[in-house]
Amino acid sequence: MWDHEIRSMASSHAIVAASVFMATVVPAVLVPGFSVYGTHLLWLYSVSAAVTGVSVAVSWLLGLTPPTKKHTLGYKLSRLFRSCLYFFLSCLFFHVVLVLYGAPLIESAVETFSLAVLLTSLTSLRCLCVLGPNVQAWIRVFSRHGAMSIWDTCLQITVACTLVGAWLGAFPIPLDWDRPWQVWPVSCSLGAMIGYLTGLVVAPAWIHYHRKQLTYKSK
Amino acid sequence: MKGLPLLSLLLWMCAVYFVGIYLFVGGFLLVRLEVNRTSTCRDALQPGEEPGDFCRGRPRFRRAVLLIIDALKMDFARFDPNNTTPRPYENKLPVLEETVSAKPSHSRLYPFRADPPTTTMQRIKGFTTGSLPTFVDVGNNFASSAILEDNLIHQLGQVGKRVVFMGDDTWENLFPKKFYRSLPFPSFNVKDLHTVDNGILQHLYTTMVGDEWDVLVAHFLGVDHCGHRFGPDHPAMADKLTQMDGVIRSVINRLQNDTLLVVMGDHGMTDTGDHGGESQKETDAAIFIYSPSPMFPGPPSQGEPDVVPQTDLVPTLALLLGTPIPYSSVGQVLLPLFPPHGQKQAAAGSLSQQEALWINAKQVNRFLETYSSMAKDIPPESLAQLKDQFSRVSSEYLSTVAEGRSPSSELTASLRAYLTSVRDTCRVTWARFNPFKMAAGLCILMFACLMCFFLSELSLVLLRESGMAPVVVALAAGVFTAGGQLLAQGYVEVAWCLASAALSTEVLFLWKAHRSRTAVAKNGSNAPKWASLLTPSYLLTPPLLVPLLRCASLLSDSYVIAEGRVVTFLVLSLALYVPIHLNWDGLLLPPSHDPLKAAGLLPSSALSPSVVRKESSTLLACLGVLVGSLYLSLSFHGCREEQGSCQPSPFLSPLSRLQNSQMKNLHYILSVFSLGLWTSLLRRCLRHYGNLNSSGATVFAARWILPLLSVCLGLHWAVSATPEDSFRNLAELISLAQLALPRAAFCLLGLGLFLIWLDPLTVFMKARASASARGSSLPPPRYRASTGISPQAELRHLIPQIYQQMRRSLDDGELSGGNEVDNRPAVEAYGLGTVYSAPLLLFCGLLGLGLLLLHPEGMALSFLLLLLEMGALLHIHASSTNLSSLHGAPPGGFNVPWTPVVLWSLAATQFFHATGHLPTFPSIQWGAAFVGFPDGHTGTILPASLVTLNTFASQILFAVACPLLLFWPLVCEVRGSRSGRACGDEGEDAVMEIRLRESPQQFSSALLQLSARYLFIQGAQVFASVCAAAILRRHLMVWKVFAPKLMFEASAFLVSSVSLLIGVTLVLRVDVAVSRWFKRLVPDASR
């Protein structure tokens, strides 16, 4: 039914995954002493920036963003501004959630906030790209009958995978293995990243295999 | 409702769990009583001599060096010159073999057999007390790990020897202030191979050369840590052993003639480098004895022992160094180290073999007498036999000495035989795991968990057909086993009778459940399918996944250490799952903007967006409260010693210890504030639902006893926080208040609980005779018309009409007050809607204050958080139930789903930590035993129960309050949601908890289900920690982490199951009272 769309989704995911890969490899070449554990924050921000840039570009190219009613420059600007605001608020929200989950409050606030930025760029940014700055729509999408296109279903899958990955990433922290990746927030951000990549792979595949069962209401 | 079958089912379920725990603990935890007596120099008298001082004689050795190389296995100490390709741990200590072959009359190397548990602390206890330490040595204090039993270090100190210690800091905890000089080094970090060893080496030689010591103890840890980290088969082990070889050589070179050297291991290790269990690889260490002056007659002869038990070191060293043998030693002197009779060697003052044996036997016999008068765990027949043996041997020895003959070798042999049989008897009693009991306990617990699970899923069916069959079968099986044991062994072991009884009822139950399930399935009703209960898709939903994760976390020592945070994490995750799940089902938001749904699928009357929005916002607000209290509760945690950089909560220390008076005032005000908030919140809640209007006993408790109790508490804190020196002239008054205030609080608490029990109804009736004012739609009841019918039938007709009135009156009387003057109902009953939950709530409130009394003052804040979290959980549960019923989800009776029950039971564990408790013995708050009893106790039951109440306060509160989960959705029900479907036209009635009386069958099944679910989760945790202890009994941390965790988990289960039963019984009591009330009401109304 949506073979074309699924194919474009798969290729866009491949591009995003490649950008993650590049964001890991390129600094390793350019910056001396770069490593995922050692200079974790650098890796974190480079990946976040890459994912943000590529996702926005891809969604713009594919025309995913919901059509706007007005086409004036002012409206577009305000929309851009609201998107930026939402991005920032989402970072704050994730930061608060992480602290509530047991992240140190003051000690490594920078690390916690960086993880929040990563989570935002992996989840909220996608919501922004697909649904626009509209919290009601965001909440609506995450319900059983809330998806209105395969992009919404894909959004559900990737966001769930990312968050579950980050959640699972907290599990090794208490263990007394003394590994470098057990340091906060390395395991969580790795978990989120792995979850995100899994989501990128799983979403098109899942949609492809369930395309018979999927029915969407018209937008 | 069926009260009795419900209670008996629950009791039976708990009993099965208890049997399982009892069996496992009986097989796993070895328990021994400590004898609190010490030997003195006058004890070790020889026969026929004047009563003099044993210690005044000149000992064989003046000084001794004890080198303990932790985990020095016998394999490490052997040297095989033919082995050309030695493994990393072989042939690395050539010094031992060289010395033994070069100087056979100076030295010996023996295997040195430890008794389980083979952990360092137990072993140090073992070779200093000469006893067989178990995991639980029941002594005077659990709180510190110091050895109170008589021991070698104490005896050495008594005779004035200067004991210098260096090495593993466990010694410093075991013998605080016993050493002349002590150089402890941290032993905690297993990965650190060198700190302790290098620390010792810095001081060892300089100390030896100096003259500031008589006994030198050095405990090296490197070999053991190397084993834990790399295993024995690793090059690092070779390096470590080679280093030890050098150490032994240097020590030997520095020895003087009057000095004895003992090099030994405390236990062995398995091939993976672990220890703790009872396999030969773990028990066989090595002991090497050396003296620069000859002390053996020649090379090892026939009569030498093959293996030296670790207990034998204590009497040997004691007699060689001239001190009395410690009181509780059950060891036997190492004969080769003493010259045979008549062959007194150069070393004057040394005891002969027979003399040493005699002193030893007398001491062992004395210990045995003392111990058997204290404890009954040694079988009486073997005790009688030992006594007999001793009297025979002693008369023989005494007659020999009296006649001046030299003792025969038979006498030596029989003295040795006596000592050996005492040690073997003690070992059978104390130092052996019982794998059969452990397995049986595991089995019973597993089946009990399964049973609980099925009981919770099939509660309706199983409650209907409960009978006496399980009890009969259990009795039969128990008696049968007892008979079999009597025939086969001649005596009965109760544990096995209980085990067979429990197992047989479990099997019977599972079979019956299976049969009734198939019967139900044939009838075609929609009971849950047997198979569908055990599929992964059912078990792996988040509400069951979270307890599964929790149980899995009990299998790792790191997670047990971090348990408080782990549980908080899980509670938070599951709490966040609630709104996410609701949103996924489309229940969180009003679906108004969806034209398709609003048009056809749902009855629009049931759904007004504003109601839905209100419920959702309640839910989210309560979630906020829950998350907030979860986060704040983290700041009340205590610290385990394993958690390196951890600061215990400042609220944990009692106010009287605070120095800064400003801080003290602040803390006090905070505590009193939260105390007041606790009280006023409870009273507000009761008043809100109209439960404070009547004049019953419960209302009296709520009105007077609750505030009075909190005033008592506040005053008590104030008194106990006053610094003693500031009000000298009031000292007597203060001490009186310290005694009287808590006792008054206890009395008030008892009175309050008793009053609630006595008269739990909180309903206030306002009857109006004017029939004209009755609701117009209701026809005036014609009671008199039914004259010909029996009273029973009359009741059946009448009660529904009373209900209708009640509903009506409740609706109007309670909430709209006196607005409708004209249309007033005939009967107004205030508080009928919360007739079940109000007494339960008050009960918990009072109990919480009582438990708070046993805690440090600062914990008042944590208790307030507990109350808030309870309320938040209840409201979240109620709102989510409402939201799903608002959207027309099929009502599942009164069943409480898994999610709130799991949250409830995890919150109990969470607040166990958040009230400053930890599953370790040193963290028990012993101060609780002295609240109201500042001068101590005479008995042990009262302080023990006070400490238990203090430790498991959160488990008690949550378990007693557990039935509230069933009532709260009814209390908070939204008008017109449920009743709209249930009662047809009279849609707007608020029936609240009275609805439970309309279907007593469902009520009791839901109550049973709720309790079974709670028990299941608690029981699964016990099962998991039992598994952890059984599987990881070789683990390094088993006696430090897993075994204490098991004991705490098991006791928590005991306490919370008892509290759950109390809560359920209270509900049943209320039910009986409500029935009686209705019965009394009917004749009134009919007149």
Ligand SMILES: [Zn+2]
């Ligand atoms: Zn050890």
Ligand SMILES: [Zn+2]
């Ligand atoms: Zn060890």
